[in-house]
Amino acid sequence: MKVKGVAIITRTLRDGKSFDDYREAWYHTHGFGVPTRMLTVVNLHNPREIISIGIMELDDISQLPSALHIDIAERLANPLDEIVEDTIVRKFGIIASEDDFSPAGEIPRKPLTIDGEEVNYSDLEEIMGIAAGMFTAAAEERDRKKKEKG
Structure with a gap:
């Protein structure tokens, strides 16, 4: 079953560090090998807070460990410890439905869909349990x- 995973990571810049410092250290030098879109958001009310939103499309949940290993390697090779504060908020999930609210006017309710195909929430629950263990x-x-790296 196709899965669209979402990661939302919130970090706060250390005093004296800039968005450019963050971007230079954070930017991935290796791709994940699966369709992945990253959004970088700056909090309007606290410009030191940077929110990274990653959306990854997997043909099967079995592709997730490989992508996670790439992310681990990237963070170890390009640490952010001197750029961001120690407290990092991480949230991971899977997309349960994609809804388009672009049209003007009334929009009828529709069932859960991903890429235009209906999905059953019970199928997603099983995948969520597997993905949670992998994360x-x-x-x-x-x-x-x-810790080993020092």
């Missing part, structure tokens, strides 16, 4: 490797 394992691996 937990990747976070533990990242933290262990970061």
Whole structure:
């Protein structure tokens, strides 16, 4: 089953660091090998807060560990420790439905759909459990490797 995963990572710039400093350190030098779109958002009420939103399209959830390993390698090779504060808020999920509210006027309700195809929430629940385990394992691996690196 196709899966669209979303990562929302919120970081705060350290005093004296700029958005350009962040972008230089954060920018990935290797792709994930699957369709991935990254959005970088600056909080209007706190310009030191940078929100990264990643949307990854997987043909199957089994592709996720490979992408997570690439992300671990990127963060270890290009650490942000001197750019952002220690507290980082990470949220991960999968897209349950895509809805287009562009048209003017009334919009009729529709079932859950991804790429125009109906989805059952129960199918998504199973995938969420699998993905959660993969993200937990990747976070533990990242933290262990970061500690080993010193």
